[in-house]
Amino acid sequence: MYNILICDDDRDIVNALKLYLADPNYQMFEAFTGQEALDIMEDQDIHLILMDIMMPEMDGISAMTKIRVHSNVPVILLTAKSEDTDKILGLNVGADDYITKPFNPVEVAARVRSQLRRYFQLGGGAVKNDSYQVGGIQMDDKSKAVTLDGEPVSLTPKEYEILKLLMSNPGKVYSPKEIYRVVWKEKPYGSDNTVAVHIRHLREKLEINPAEPRYLKVVFGQGYKLEKGR
Secondary structure (H helix, E strand, C coil): EEEEECCCHHHHHHHHHHHHHHCCCCEEEECCCCHHHHHHHHHCCEEEHHHHHHHHCHHHHHHHHCCCCCCCEEEEEEEEECCHHHHHHHHHHHCEEEEEEECHHHHHHHHHHHHHHHHHHCCCCCCCCEEEEEEEEEECCCCEEEEEEEEECCCCHHHHHHHHHHHCCCCCEECCHHHHHHHHHCCCCCCHHHHHHHHHHHHHCCCCCCCCCCCCCEEEECCEECCCCC
């Protein structure tokens, strides 16, 4: 499933693009200002953005510049014929392509497919999985079920999200601040103790001996990671 964000202050254009891109492999997200697009990027794993240039609050160029600070997700600008200067500026600051209004539905679909293909072939992104397995721990993200060696494990929502983050990248070390920012979606003030308590509870539920964990490891001074176990 590919997550596509359509950002335009004209709701009719947003609805038209959703119609042009109707595909069971696409999940659509809507934004009507640049700031709304940034907010969605904070909460969702977006794989491609269709971004209008001229919008209130924050224009598409400004929003894309902020997105480029932390993401290389493909951005296709939505432009009018009179916006040639803005097209050039957009391409210079990180846009991957542009489509001129009024849109050709076939062209829109083709350019979206092309950018998604390029992005994933170059290793820029990964489609979100519905299931994960690390050692004896299995997670089904559709049903939100977790099992350990075939036995069900009951987790709180925050414990589940922490485990999902760690299982999505086994062996990768996440600092408490990173975990807090992703799971709580807040600025990580006082995050170390909060995350540590949740990690301790996860160990109690997933480890035979929480004092000598097989899976949930502490990397001193850096954070936590999930290993495959012994």
